[in-house]
Amino acid sequence: MTAGLDRYRLEEVIGVxxxxxxxxxxDTLLDDTVVVKLLAENHSLNPEVRERFIGEGRSLRKVVGPHVVSVHDIGESPRQQPYLVLEHADRGSLAERVDQLRATGWTAEAEDLLAVARPLAAALDAVHRAQLVHRDLSPRNLLLTSSVPEPNPTLPAPASPRLTEATDRPAKTVTAEERLLLADLGMCKDLALNSGLTVSGGTSGFRPPEQAGPGVVDTRADIWAAxxxxxxxxxxxxxPSAFSxxxxxxxxxxxxxxxxxxxxxxxxxxDALSPPPEPETRTTPTTPIVPADQPAPPRRWGLLAGIGAALTALALVIGVLVGMSLSDDEPVSSVDGVSISxxxxxxxxxxxxxxxxxxATGVDSWVWTLPSGSYRTDDREATVTATSPGTTLVVLRAQTPNGQELETRHPVRVVE
Known part of the structure; x- marks a missing residue:
């Protein structure tokens, strides 16, 4: 079907x-390929649906970023159907890409996940900074275009230098010659204008618990969906198990x-997708032999760090434990027959x-946080050498089978 809509010549249907x-x-004026999203005629006379459709265009105009579909124009057909003119994504959706890959027996590697997660994080960061919540993340709302991505200064550098070594293979989800775009802000919620209460919405399988019915929704709903x-x-x-x-x-x-x-x-x-750090070499300190007339060299041991540094290092490496630092509750070491000490x-x-x-009782995996700021996973024993006087903590953490975090702290006094 070929039809006209003001300056836009409609060609084939690419989505219904x-x-x-x-x-x-x-776009006959600019001689450019675009996408026209046309509200169905039977919905055009419904004020609520009509406003929601136009609201999508307004939301897109608020968001500035290379990974959010841009809106070029908005108009109305002679039959009073509102339409949006959007950026054209010529490589389909992420859902289509993954379906094609899985048909060949493909499963994702770390680089495939990061090729999606980094531009998605950039897009959602732009959405959230505009005081909006997307509320309908799904593979079909992530589009691919052949335009080369621009560097994004708002994103931090990779959390670990090991990440580059782990992901030097080319990604298949989003290639180096493609750009991922976040689309369909029709469910978008404006935090600046609304009280926080909302009705259910989103795509099944990607809908956070707070969107299952009326409740409070904020940017953390998008984090669940992502x-x-x-x-x-x-x-x-x-x-890696850290990814789970x-x-x-x-x-x-x-x-x-x-x-x-x-x-x-x-x-x-x-950090969860980074290779594990090299295991610590455990050696027994020995006393060097020196001539009798030469003073023994001073011991040079690394200074014990405080528990705050240990918690920070652990939060960057073990994702499951970060949520514990967000709570003001006292640590819990035992619940429903599951305990650690x-x-x-x-x-x-x-x-x-x-x-x-x-x-440990009722769990088979745990994480040590040692005073040096290092961590160990699933070791039954942890050995440390005291290097300076003071008081420090050895921390052990785990999760119950239903996902509740457990933590126990063992204070240690170091004397001369």
């Missing part, structure tokens, strides 16, 4: 939804237990190696 039809079109999207993308993939913890953290039922910003969410993902000395001398043992 419940409320609108999407056409590839030509995590669900990565869970869908990673189906069948062999990825990242998914559980991002899809916590309570918004306060999720990452609180989309950039924090991205940093947590990047630490046995070991409460006082050691400078230069003395101390061994601490994890006592």
């Amino acid at each position: 939804g419940s409320f609108a039809t999407v056409h590839r079109a030509v 995590t669900a999207l990565l869970a869908w993308l990673s189906e069948g993939a062999q990825l 913890r990242f998914l559980r953290h991002g899809m916590q039922a309570k918004p306060a237990r999720r990452p609180q910003t989309i950039l924090a969410w991205l940093a947590e993902l990047e 630490i046995s070991g000395p409460s006082e050691v001398s400078v230069g003395e190696a101390a061994t601490f043992t994890a006592e």
Whole structure:
């Protein structure tokens, strides 16, 4: 079908939804390919649907960023059908791309997830800075275009230098010659104008718990949906166990237990997909032999860091534990028959190696946070050497089978 709509020549239909039809079109004035989204005639006389459709164009105009579909124009047909003129994405949707890849037996690698997550985080950051919540993230609302992506200064550098080494293979979800675009802001909620209460909405499988019915929705709803999207993308993939913890953290039922910003969410993902650090070499300190007339060299041990630094390092590496730092509650070490505790000395001398043992019931995975700021996963014992006097903490954390976080802290006094 070829038809005219003011300066836009409609060509083939590339999408049909419940409320609108999407056409590839030509802007005859600028001689450019665009997309025209035309509200269905039977809905055009419904004031609520009409306002929501026009509101999508207004929302898009508020958001500035290379990874959000731009709106070029808005108008009305002779039959009183509102239409939006949008940026053309010539490579289809992420849903179509993944369907094609899975037909060949493909499963996602770390680079495939990051190729989606980084531009998605950039898009949502732009949406959230405009005081909007998308509320309908899904694979069909992420589009691909062949235009080369521009560098995004709003995104932080990868959280770990190891990330580059882990992801030097080309991604298949979004290639280096493509740009991912966030589309369909028709469900978008304006935080500046609304009270916070909203009705249910979103796409099944990607709808956060707070959107299942009337309730309060804010930007953390998009963080839940973005995590669900990565869970869908990673189906069948062999990825680090830290990635599973990242998914559980991002899809916590309570918004306060999720990452609180989309950039924090991205940093947590990047670290979860990084290769594990090199294991620490455990050696027994030896006393060097020196001539009798030469003074012994001073011991040079790294200074014990405070617990604050340890918690920060752990939050960047173990995604599932970040939500605990967001709560003001006292740590819980036991619940419903599941418990963790630490046995070991409460006082050691400078230069003395101390061994601490994890006592765990009902869990088979845990994380140590050591005073040096390092962490260890699933080791039954952790050995540290005291290097300076003072008081520090050894921390053990785990999750119950239903996702509740547990934490126990073992104070240690270091004396001369």
